[in-house]
Amino acid sequence: MMDSIHETAQDPLGPAAAGAGVRQDERLWAASAHAGALLLAFLTSWTAGVAGMLAGLAVYALKKGDSDFIAAHAREAFNFNLTLFLAFCALALAGLLLVGATVLTLGLGAVLTLPAGVVLAVLAAVVAVGWLVCGLVATVKALNGESWRYPFTLRVLR
Template sequence: MEHTADGNLPQTLSPTASECQWAALAHLSALVLALCTSWIAGFAGMAGAGAVYLLKRDDSPFIREHAREALNFNLSMFVYACVATAIGIALVGVTVLTLGLGILVTLPAGLALLAAIGVIAVMWLVCSIVATVKAWNGEAYRYPLTLRLFD
């Protein structure tokens, strides 16, 4: 599907109330399940959005687009969390291998990593809420910083 100049999905027909509810459920289920399992282990968020996608993808293009966006976004956040975890483990490993002398380099890097994780967590929460509201109102939404793996 083509996107408009602002990156949003084009709106051709007004979705029904049921379509809006299912689309919002894709975002909300991902948000709630990821919060229940912690955002770092947000695999459950992918499962929530994926379930809506699998159940309703053939029923409505509006639901399909929102569920796919939620699935891609939560998958992206999971990938980013795995990368952050790997970097954190590497920083601890460098500190241990240098018998603590590496802390001069790893401490600032670790603090920067924690700050980045905090920013990503807040962005994830805000974007998920915005996407839920947009879907509920029958509007298209594209998450930022999303790897579009499912198209």
């Protein structure tokens, strides 16, 4: 009989994610995929999504054969940062379209595009705060030897 919910087949990161039996070095490598994405994003400004993806991808490439726990966390970090990069690209494109609409209407369209621009700015702020909070939670979960799946994430790397 299974003693922990982490030992069931439903655990998305597998049985190694239960915390018990996850070595300290595995926890550190898994956490580095998440924390590295945050650090690289802060250091690279507008290329945050690309740099964040690189952290997860680098850890995945280096350690995927060594530990399922590390590989699962690295995949999640990559996929989440890819998702947010695409979200920010979509927001930037929408912003450019709003500017274009304002210019094409000789400024008269600002009545509609200005409120839409404010909504886009608020959405970008919400996404950025969500990215930061989720990245920190994922780092702590990895350090504790626990599984973590980011919400609203395209899972491209499986």
